[in-house]
Amino acid sequence: MTKRFGRATALAGVDLDVRPGAVVGLVGPNGSGKTTLLHAAAGLLPIDAGSISVVGTGAGSPPGRAATALVPDEPAGFDELTVAEFVSLVHALWPTDPGAAARAEVLMQAFGLDDRRDQRLGALSRGLRRQASAVAALSLAPPLILVDETTATLDPEAVVVLSEAVATLAARGCGVLVATQDLHFAGAVCHEIVLLHRGVVVDRGEPGALRARHTASSLEDVFFTALGDSGLRERVRDAFGAL
Amino acid sequence: MRSALCEAVARCQLRRLRGAAAAAPVPAAVLALALALAPFALSHLGHSLGRELAGADGTGAISGAIVLGPLLAAAVAGAGLAVSFPGRAALGHQLAGGPVGQVSAVVATVLVPATGGVVVLLPSLLAVSVGLAAELPGGRVAGAALAAAVTSAVPAGAVVAEMVLATIRRHLWKPVAILAGALGWAGGGMVLGAAPLGPLALVRDALRGSVPAWAALGVSGAVAVILALAWVVLAATRPASRPRGYRSRPARRPVRGGRMPIPLAVGALLARRGDIRLTACGAVGFGLAGIAIAGSAGAPPPTPFLLGATTALFGSILCPLLVGGVLVEGRWLWRGGPVERRVVVRAAGFAGIAGAVAPVVAVGVVAAAASGAAWSTVGVVGALVVTGSGLALLAGALIPCCGRGAGDQMTTFAALAAMAVAASLTVGLAAPGIVALGVPDSAVVVFVCAISVGGGLVALGRRLGADGS
Numbered sequence: 001m002t003k004r005f006g007r008a009t010a011l012a013g014v015d016l017d018v019r020p021g022a023v024v025g026l027v028g029p030n031g032s033g034k035t036t037l038l039h040a041a042a043g044l045l046p047i048d049a050g051s052i053s054v055v056g057t058g059a060g061s062p063p064g065r066a067a068t069a070l071v072p073d074e075p076a077g078f079d080e081l082t083v084a085e086f087v088s089l090v091h092a093l094w095p096t097d098p099g100a101a102a103r104a105e106v107l108m109q110a111f112g113l114d115d116r117r118d119q120r121l122g123a124l125s126r127g128l129r130r131q132a133s134a135v136a137a138l139s140l141a142p143p144l145i146l147v148d149e150t151t152a153t154l155d156p157e158a159v160v161v162l163s164e165a166v167a168t169l170a171a172r173g174c175g176v177l178v179a180t181q182d183l184h185f186a187g188a189v190c191h192e193i194v195l196l197h198r199g200v201v202v203d204r205g206e207p208g209a210l211r212a213r214h215t216a217s218s219l220e221d222v223f224f225t226a227l228g229d230s231g232l233r234e235r236v237r238d239a240f241g242a243l
Numbered sequence: 244m245r246s247a248l249c250e251a252v253a254r255c256q257l258r259r260l261r262g263a264a265a266a267a268p269v270p271a272a273v274l275a276l277a278l279a280l281a282p283f284a285l286s287h288l289g290h291s292l293g294r295e296l297a298g299a300d301g302t303g304a305i306s307g308a309i310v311l312g313p314l315l316a317a318a319v320a321g322a323g324l325a326v327s328f329p330g331r332a333a334l335g336h337q338l339a340g341g342p343v344g345q346v347s348a349v350v351a352t353v354l355v356p357a358t359g360g361v362v363v364l365l366p367s368l369l370a371v372s373v374g375l376a377a378e379l380p381g382g383r384v385a386g387a388a389l390a391a392a393v394t395s396a397v398p399a400g401a402v403v404a405e406m407v408l409a410t411i412r413r414h415l416w417k418p419v420a421i422l423a424g425a426l427g428w429a430g431g432g433m434v435l436g437a438a439p440l441g442p443l444a445l446v447r448d449a450l451r452g453s454v455p456a457w458a459a460l461g462v463s464g465a466v467a468v469i470l471a472l473a474w475v476v477l478a479a480t481r482p483a484s485r486p487r488g489y490r491s492r493p494a495r496r497p498v499r500g501g502r503m504p505i506p507l508a509v510g511a512l513l514a515r516r517g518d519i520r521l522t523a524c525g526a527v528g529f530g531l532a533g534i535a536i537a538g539s540a541g542a543p544p545p546t547p548f549l550l551g552a553t554t555a556l557f558g559s560i561l562c563p564l565l566v567g568g569v570l571v572e573g574r575w576l577w578r579g580g581p582v583e584r585r586v587v588v589r590a591a592g593f594a595g596i597a598g599a600v601a602p603v604v605a606v607g608v609v610a611a612a613a614s615g616a617a618w619s620t621v622g623v624v625g626a627l628v629v630t631g632s633g634l635a636l637l638a639g640a641l642i643p644c645c646g647r648g649a650g651d652q653m654t655t656f657a658a659l660a661a662m663a664v665a666a667s668l669t670v671g672l673a674a675p676g677i678v679a680l681g682v683p684d685s686a687v688v689v690f691v692c693a694i695s696v697g698g699g700l701v702a703l704g705r706r707l708g709a710d711g712s
Binding site for chain 2: 046080
């Protein structure tokens with residue numbers, strides 16, 4: 001698929017497959033196209049070339065939307081609803097199985113939101129708001145789950161809960177596509193990592209295979225090597241030191 | 244599914260209004276009282292106007308003006324509403340990606356706040372229209388037809404705005420379809436003797452008593468419903484905005500020497516918003532249309548000036564209305580920086596007022612050159628612009644339009660409408676008594692302007708200092 005914003009190409013020929021039960025991590029610098037890709041998969045953005053298929057239907061079509069749940073980077077809107085009301089609204093809009101309410105309850109308790117269920121979303125911190133958004137989306141257990149900036153603004157406990165929830169849902173057969181800058185999280189949770197840079201897939205593979213291919217000890221080293229930024233730290237240090 | 248979304252939007256908007264009322268209970272009570280009393284006062288005003296106009300409408304020019312003036316104002320307001328309507332994005336990314344149909348999303352986002360706006364405005368509109376028509380040959384039913392016609396002009400303006408948006412975004416089938424509809428409209432109007440009014444020319448004739456008022460009411464009601472449905476469909480299929488990359492020239496840089504003055508920053512924030520730009524252009528366009536229509540009908544001065552300038556004001560009012568939301572969205576910077584709050588508020592307030600004044604001045608200059616206008620008329624319009632801008636600042640501060648919640652924008656518009664009704668009532672009741680005490684008219688006008696702008700600035704300051712949104 002290809003997505004352009006005017007003359008700027010946000011995604012150029014990206015080819016990606018999120019199979020049932022797989023957790024795929026999108027990793028890349030800011031502006032590399034991760035959020036654009038997730039929004040296109042969620043049907044929020046039309047693409048310029050190629051296609052996106054969700055369980056056999058087009059992304060953005062009613063069945064495609066029903067089969068997808070997005071946890072956005074910045075949840076917004078419906079500030080005046082409480083956490084419980086928001087989760088109920090999501091359950092009313094999406095098709096749900098009988099276990100959705102129970103999953104929401106478990107997630108709510110795991111995230112520590114059970115004593116905040118009657119608080120309004122607008123009164124929550126950004127991290128808590130993202131947790132509420134995650135509860136609503138993950139409890140649906142749809143065929144495709146999209147999580148943007150997965151661990152951003154989340155506290156360590158919430159990251160643990162999220163990673164366990166993602167792993168459990170994948171084990172149940174959900175496909176999960178996460179965009180993240182947290183390379184530790186990506187290495188621990190994702191079955192496959194796709195490295196995006198300026199809208200192009202520069203490398204992909206299992207975390208271990210990526211490390212071996214780049215003869216790197218960590219995913220951070222893989223990241224910098226693949227992007228050609230291995231001397232970044234020294235360059236910045238020298239530039240600031242010269243001021 | 245649809246009811247769940249509508250219910251959620253309704254709950255959010257009711258809680259917003261309740262929060263605003265709880266934060267300022269006395270002004271809220273005064274506003275509610277004024278809104279409750281407004282229909283009675285406006286009915287009295289309508290009767291007074293009707294008595295003055297009765298018998299002077301031999302050619303039908305006055306009936307035509309009675310219909311056309313409010314129609315143009317309502318149309319430009321509708322265009323402003325449509326341009327600033329955020330569409331599906333108002334649901335937030337999470338719900339916007341959900342299995343909610345496009346039409347359902349628009350209806351859920353618009354229906355509840357629009358119903359609130361109608362509840363606020365319709366009694367006053369009906370009261371003044373029915374009161375006026377009761378003194379004319381058409382009678383009260385013709386007044387109801389007039390109210391329905393004015394209501395129908397709101398979606399009509401919104402449809403015109405969708406045409407412009409579709410043209411800009413290069414989806415040409417919509418402009419072609421809408422232009423075909425407009426030609427049909429004008430053709431119908433020509434048959435009835437007033438092309439700009441289209442089928443609503445029947446309302447003009449009903450006011451004169453030359454056609455049955457019930458027929459005019461039925462036609463104007465049907466037009467309102469058809470145009471509202473057409474707008475919902477057009478808004479639901481609105482093409483995505485063109486990305487920045489299409490723009491051929493970069494934004495101008497107002498920064499000199501690495502520092503950007505606050506008034507310039509706020510001005511840039513407002514001036515670079517697409518909705519404000521488009522509405523300003525629409526205000527000028529509708530204003531010029533008003534001048535042309537009044538001129539072609541042979542209306543004497545200062546009618547073209549008044550019609551053009553007040554129509555432009557209805558469109559340009561969006562700029563001060565959005566100032567509150569702009570300040571709220573940038574609060575982390577305005578409150579975090581070492582700058583006094585009042586400096587920010589003044590800069591934002593005057594930038595908003597300037598944004599409202601500019602299109603009116605552009606239209607007013609053309610109108611004055613074309614047909615002339617006395618300085619006293621210019622002064623009256625100037626006072627209207629300043630007072631209206633102050634009320635818009637106030638409404639936008641109390642119910643900020645941040646463009647991030649479903650129906651937020653419509654609720655802010657409804658708040659402005661409520662304040663305009665309440666302010667008209669208050670001034671209409673109090674000003675004659677003050678003038679009778681010997682206070683000059685001009686002093687009363689300046690006082691009203693100062694109160695509205697001052698109130699708007701104070702409310703902006705409180706909003707900027709308040710916790711939460």
